[in-house]
Amino acid sequence: MKIVKVKDYEELSQKAAAYFIQKIKQTPTLTLGLATGSTPEGMYRYLVKDHEKNKTSYRKVKTFNLDEYYGLNGTDKNSYRYFMNQHLLHHIDIELTNAHVPYGDVQKSDVECATYEQLIKQHGGIDLQLLGIGANGHIGFNEPGSSFESRTRVVKLTEKTRQDNARFFNGIDEVPTHALTMGLGTIMESKEIVLIASGAGKKDTMRILLSGKISPDFPASVLHGHPNITVMADEEALAGIQI
Numbered sequence: 001m002k003i004v005k006v007k008d009y010e011e012l013s014q015k016a017a018a019y020f021i022q023k024i025k026q027t028p029t030l031t032l033g034l035a036t037g038s039t040p041e042g043m044y045r046y047l048v049k050d051h052e053k054n055k056t057s058y059r060k061v062k063t064f065n066l067d068e069y070y071g072l073n074g075t076d077k078n079s080y081r082y083f084m085n086q087h088l089l090h091h092i093d094i095e096l097t098n099a100h101v102p103y104g105d106v107q108k109s110d111v112e113c114a115t116y117e118q119l120i121k122q123h124g125g126i127d128l129q130l131l132g133i134g135a136n137g138h139i140g141f142n143e144p145g146s147s148f149e150s151r152t153r154v155v156k157l158t159e160k161t162r163q164d165n166a167r168f169f170n171g172i173d174e175v176p177t178h179a180l181t182m183g184l185g186t187i188m189e190s191k192e193i194v195l196i197a198s199g200a201g202k203k204d205t206m207r208i209l210l211s212g213k214i215s216p217d218f219p220a221s222v223l224h225g226h227p228n229i230t231v232m233a234d235e236e237a238l239a240g241i242q243i
């Protein structure tokens, strides 16, 4: 696990974006795995800025998002499809049919999960996966206790995660109880992974991650078994941690 320490959120966003841009320029047909949440917002802002200024093209890029709330339609302002459209997809030249987010408002969620796995395989797997990390160590919506072999599936969200995400909704009651998420096994098959973390709120999370202890109680610890992972985090998130 390679660790890159940066000064603050702005530098994190800039560095992470620069890394992705360089990879896209190298391989214009790249398949990206993408995340939502507060952490990647700045990075997406930089990707959009770069696309406008330097014309980096996403015409042949494919994307697969990690997760979606169960029950939400892509037009719902709290859906992850809507988030991706607003923060990135509508501002770059990607073909929207190449930008995948699991469908949340499906009758047969198990069929949707299997289809999503199949689609990732058909595209030759994910080349570069972006991850954030939940305070409880979740990646995607793989909550503590998730199997390291898990695949895309419907999961029940913990109360902690629902509380953490209530800031985007009109109160906790509106936060869906379930989500569709790529599994830990799915994520681990990505050829390369970049995890980003920022702020004092992630300090304890980073301390546990970087302790090196591997346990399903802390899902992100599975990443220690990945051969090509970089953790980019700012000074607040890494405060007091010896690197």
Ligand code: F6R
Pocket: 034, 035, 036, 037, 038, 039, 040, 066, 067, 131, 132, 133, 134, 135, 138, 139, 140, 141
């Ligand atoms: C979102 C996702 C989640 C977030 C995590 C951190 O697609 O997969 O695992 O990355 O909850 O969220 P923020 O960045 O809001 O702290």
